[in-house]
Amino acid sequence: ETGVTQTPRHLVMGMTNKKSLKCEQHLGHNAMYWYKQSAKKPLELMFVYNFKEQTENNSVPSRFSPECPNSSHLFLHLHTLQPEDSALYLCASRQRGRASTEAFFGQGTRLTVV
């Protein structure tokens, strides 16, 4: 248990569905991230939130929509996804302002788009 909880752990959705991934951290961190891990690729940074404000969007398609209502919660809203969006989606948190700290990851959500 790393203090970062992601739900659901597994999700299968059709291309016309709308679903949301949830991330919650209990570490008091002020930066949260969404990463995507596809097979044989590095972890790809999708979004960065600092103090609830989005500071980075790494050219992510608009069918992925993040939301950060407070510094402890992060959502990733999904709609009209494509099969190639099937991947492991990882949430992480880190204490901003202290560069020499590690990020803590959740267990991930294994998403399958059919």
Add this chain to the structure above:
Amino acid sequence: DQQVKQNSPSLSVQEGRISILNCDYTNSMFDYFLWYKKYPAEGPTFLISISSIKDKNEDGRFTVFLNKSAKHLSLHIVPSQPGDSAVYFCAASASSNSGYALNFGKGTSLLVTP
């Protein structure tokens, strides 16, 4: 453009011997480097880190070496144990980046055989 590279996708080592995992980076602004270990269907877990002001950091069986002039770091595991079998990711961040997001390599799959 990938800024953190792990050129060996896999490595097999006998139990008790040394495992050496390598990582190269291109961004000279990176000043903090980390190694993560990942099991299938789980999020990465932090293993060890090193600041750019150091060239070596040791924690038990794990040692990370940093060669800034070569933009290269390595993780040594001595002695290797079967439980060390996992995918190891190298990551780097720059304190000049407001989000302190981690940039990851593709990972090296380590197999430690009895």
